[in-house]
Amino acid sequence: xxxxxxxxxxxxxxxxxxxxxxxxxxxxxxxxxxxxxxxxxxxxxxxxxxxxxxxxxxxxxxxxxxxxxxxxxxxxxxxxxxxxxxxxxxxxxxxxxxxxxxxxxxxxxx
Amino acid sequence: xxxxxxxxxxxxxxxxxxxxxxxxxxxxxxxxxxxxxxxxxxxxxxxxxxxxxxxxxxxxxxxxxxxxxxxxxxxxxxxxxxxxxxxxxxxxxxxxxxxxxxxxxxxxxxxxxxxxxxxxxxxxx
Numbered sequence: 758x759x760x761x762x763x764x765x766x767x768x769x770x771x772x773x774x775x776x777x778x779x780x781x782x783x784x785x786x787x788x789x790x791x792x793x794x795x796x797x798x799x800x801x802x803x804x805x806x807x808x809x810x811x812x813x814x815x816x817x818x819x820x821x822x823x824x825x826x827x828x829x830x831x832x833x834x835x836x837x838x839x840x841x842x843x844x845x846x847x848x849x850x851x852x853x854x855x856x857x858x859x860x861x862x863x864x865x866x867x
Numbered sequence: 868x869x870x871x872x873x874x875x876x877x878x879x880x881x882x883x884x885x886x887x888x889x890x891x892x893x894x895x896x897x898x899x900x901x902x903x904x905x906x907x908x909x910x911x912x913x914x915x916x917x918x919x920x921x922x923x924x925x926x927x928x929x930x931x932x933x934x935x936x937x938x939x940x941x942x943x944x945x946x947x948x949x950x951x952x953x954x955x956x957x958x959x960x961x962x963x964x965x966x967x968x969x970x971x972x973x974x975x976x977x978x979x980x981x982x983x984x985x986x987x988x989x990x991x992x
Contacts, residue, residue: 792966792980794912801962802912804980813978845912854926856902856914 761785761846761859768865769836777862779829779846785857789849791829793822796843796861805844806831833864841866869893869981871963876986883953883990889946889963889983897921897941899967903948905959906985915961916948931957953990960985 762780769775779791791809794802804813806822809829821832829848833840846859875887887903903915916937917926925937936949946963966980 796912801982801984807978807980811978813980847912855928856917858912858914861911
């Protein structure tokens, strides 16, 4: 089954900008909107970005998303200590009729 | 307030069966597609199954196809996952989740994405 490729880890100092990539294919990211989730270990995932670049109410504008062709990315600007978490991209795969998650990226604030 | 409460998890022996339930409230359950997602200990998120709002479309991950059955009862605002032939690798926290758009009184769309707190399934002898 297909999976979205993310870097396993990313880090930055407070105030820095961190970008997480999410690589897919012509049957998933290219055709469908991408959501991004933040997960603090031990808790349920929380939606950060939907439909590639939209923020739900209550999500700070430090978080932004983008998509181009078969890839998507999440940017966190003005990194804060509370941003330490795991981040997952997710989308639907039309050819397999499956919903797929990225492998997850652990963000560390140095 | 939206609530999604999973139940039915526990310890089961390899080869055994278990039925998970998800009780939903605070939104029009019958209007929305539902998902089961799981997370093995210290691992990432894995989609398990999908069911459309009126059960006309159902999909499974290859890892559970033929062993798990998703269903829903819109009259009871409940989602289910019947799991047979359980394996050690099915050990995980299982979440029910939904996503979609609702429209406010002025007709403006708002996106939502709700998750339950999860229920732990442990497959071990």
